[in-house]
Amino acid sequence: MSSSPTPQTDSLAQLNQRLKMFAQTRNWEQFHSPKNLSMALIAECAELVEHFQWLSEEQSYQLPPDKHDAVALEMADIFIYLIRCAERLDIDLIEAAQRKIEINEARYPADKVYGDARRASEYE
Template identity: 80%
Template sequence: MSDETTDSLAQLNARLLAFARERNWEQFHSPKNLAMALIAECAELVEHFQWLSEAQSQQLSEQKREQVALEMADILIYLIRAAERLDIDLIEAANRKIAINETRYPAEKVYGDARRAGEYDDPAQ
């Protein structure tokens, strides 16, 4: 990951922390509350795609695209706040998870096939 990306995430984290502290909202930002807010925002994102075809989901109007962008921003904000409260380095955790997935889903075994990891060894699948 580039220093620019890390710096950008760190800067966003600092801005969000200042925003919460200026409003005395850290008292409400427990990991539990942030996780609940995060899932609610994820549901709001999903609502924008409900009933759309695959093609329609890739061809959003500018207005719908902006609405989706703001829902994604809410998700990112709550995720960053939860990571800050739990002292988790999101970049490091994401890199660890990618390494795990590279092992669980070797390209030569799963290329073009989107089953769950355990289904590749199950002959019934």
């Protein structure tokens, strides 16, 4: 376990810069194509899912400390690859997420979909 947690005041830009420097210091930028990063991202997503395989809904909320930590590290891997891929493609993740939320707010108006989890096309 690390000596102290990273302050929550770190910004996405600061994290992006740290990850970029990490890769550059090791001459790994050459391997960090959007294709390779997206493939690594999906592999990490599969590793995250493995931790929840065969658990009930209730069990998925009540992970023992060691599994909770392992899940946190898998999520960190996913986050890292996503940030790196966005950096390589010059995508502002915050702006893209804000746009996507606006799209979803229009596609799924609360008064129409409240408590119902169907796909948008199924509401037509």
